[in-house]
Amino acid sequence: MEIIRAEKLSQSFDGSAPILSNVDFSLSAGEVVYVTGPSGSGKSSFLRLLNRLAEPRSGALFFKGATYDSTDVKTLRKKIQLVQQTPVLFDGTVMDNLLLATPLAGKERIKRLLDDFNLPPDTGDKIAKKLSVGQAQRVCMVRSLLLEPEAILLDEPTAPLDDDNKEIFYRTFERVRKELGLAAVWVTHDADRAGLEKGRRLHLEKGALSGR
Amino acid sequence: MAVNPSYADLSMVLILMGAVLFASWRERLGLERTFLHASIRTVLQLFLAGYVIEAVFNLGHWYLVLTLLTLMSFVAAHEGAKRLPSKLAWAPAMAWFAIFAGTFVNTFVVTEIIIKIDPWWSPRYLIPLAGMIMGNALNSGALAGERFTSDLKTQTAEVETMLSLGFSSGEATMEIKRKAVKGALIPTLNSMFTVGIVHLPGMMTGQILSGASPVTATKYQIIVMFMITSTVLTSALILIELLRRGLFTKAEQVRHNLF
Incomplete structure (x- = not known):
């Protein structure tokens, strides 16, 4: 089943060259797509469009066949989660952050997801803003997964991590993703890195998405 | 009993203005022009407001x-x-x-x-x-x-x-x-x-x-x-x-x- 479809998507910002021009894209359930491209090529802008944090200049987007316009934006964003490059956690404990969008999340489920991402069970009691970047990024992943999304958009989540932590992140994510049957669009510089699941590889440059 | 200051009385605020100007010059604050400008604006705006409001009072x-x-x-x-x-x-x-x-x-x-x-x-x-x-x-x-x-x-x-x-x-x-x-x-x-x-x-x-x-x-x-x-x-x-x-x-x- 098709989770996301983009037709002739174009994006540009006042007066500058188009970041995306006539991009077609689709993401099926359970599929993983890696998007590479030089910095400033519009990879983040692309993900922002898929999460509807921004509006395209032209073109259409569909969530499970329905246009983005006809889908409640809050539901859409919960179902297509975006994890940004720089983790954003709020004041309070890690648990406060985890329960922010899912106040009814079960303790068992939280514990299991924390464990999946190699976070000790007492992580929940820690002050969120005192975590290392690597831990914070994994907490952000858990926070997103608690929403039970159908697709997850990752904007170079491993960029601030060292090699060891990158490795942990890749392996953990791939395992959890498969378990949950989650579709993913992963913007990364390391698409050829060993250990990555075989997925589609797309390249974004000069507004065009190639390799589809 | 309220004292209604005459215009002559009012002009005595010039003493205070003079003191401010002197202090600004003496301490090199460089505020003399701004202060003069602000003072003129204050007097004009308040008189304007006073007369307009008085006219509105009288016309009723x-x-x-x-x-x-x-x-x-x-x-x-x-x-x-x-x-x-x-x-x-x-x-x-x-x-x-x-x-x-x-x-x-x-x-x-x-x-x-x-x-x-x-x-x-x-x-x-x-x-x-x-x-x-x-x-x-x-x-x-x-x-x-x-x-x-x-x-x-x-x-x-x-x-x-x-x-x-x-x-x-x-x-x-x-x-x-x-x-x-x-x-x-x-x-x-x-x-x-x-x-x-x-x-x-x-x-x-x-x-x-x-x-x-x-x-x-x-x-x-x-x-x-x-x-x-x-x-x-x-x-x-x-x-x-x-x-x-x-x-x-x-x-x-x-x-x-x-x-």
Whole structure:
């Protein structure tokens, strides 16, 4: 089943060259797509469009066949989660952050997801803003997964991590993703890195998405 | 008995002005020109206001009173909008509505329910009270609006994270709004703690100087203190709500191009 479809998507910002021009894209359930491209090529802008944090200049987007316009934006964003490059956690404990969008999340489920991402069970009691970047990024992943999304958009989540932590992140994510049957669009510089699941590889440059 | 200073008496404030100019020159503050300019503006604006209000008193028509108040609200909105995002086309209208609504509600309660002026448009009461309310609505609205906008700009990542997690723009900006309203309200709350002990407010002082009994002046001042607090809150909340609607799209997206 098709989770996301983009037709002739174009994006540009006042007066500058188009970041995306006539991009077609689709993401099926359970599929993983890696998007590479030089910095400033519009990879983040692309993900922002898929999460509807921004509006395209032209073109259409569909969530499970329905246009983005006809889908409640809050539901859409919960179902297509975006994890940004720089983790954003709020004041309070890690648990406060985890329960922010899912106040009814079960303790068992939280514990299991924390464990999946190699976070000790007492992580929940820690002050969120005192975590290392690597831990914070994994907490952000858990926070997103608690929403039970159908697709997850990752904007170079491993960029601030060292090699060891990158490795942990890749392996953990791939395992959890498969378990949950989650579709993913992963913007990364390391698409050829060993250990990555075989997925589609797309390249974004000069507004065009190639390799589809 | 109230002393009505003659123009000759009034001209003696030149002594104070001279002292300020001398100090500014002596201490090389470089404020002489600004001070002269500000002094001339003060005298002209106050005389203009005094004569216009006196004319409205003498002519005694309700529509003149309302016209004057409407004009004052436009000037206030123009001043207030200067502190809001310049690319936001509706900013002057938003500032006007916040000031107007805050002023209307609070002036109505004070003049018609608390002190029950007769006729309802009695300029002696309506103009100074509505003017004072408007001034506070302007200050608090602009303060809250400015803070809300600048915090939204610096905390876009946090706000967009909230939006990404499925929150509405209202929920995502709740904390920013709370801080902006508190920031606007704190000077007023502080003055409520010190009024009468550390300072006598201008209006109370003015009433006592012009011959009213200090107890009557006190009653008015109590009304004024509550009226100001209520106005600050009303206008700040209205302006922030309007700004939020202007700075986000219907699809709950931050309008980055407006900052």
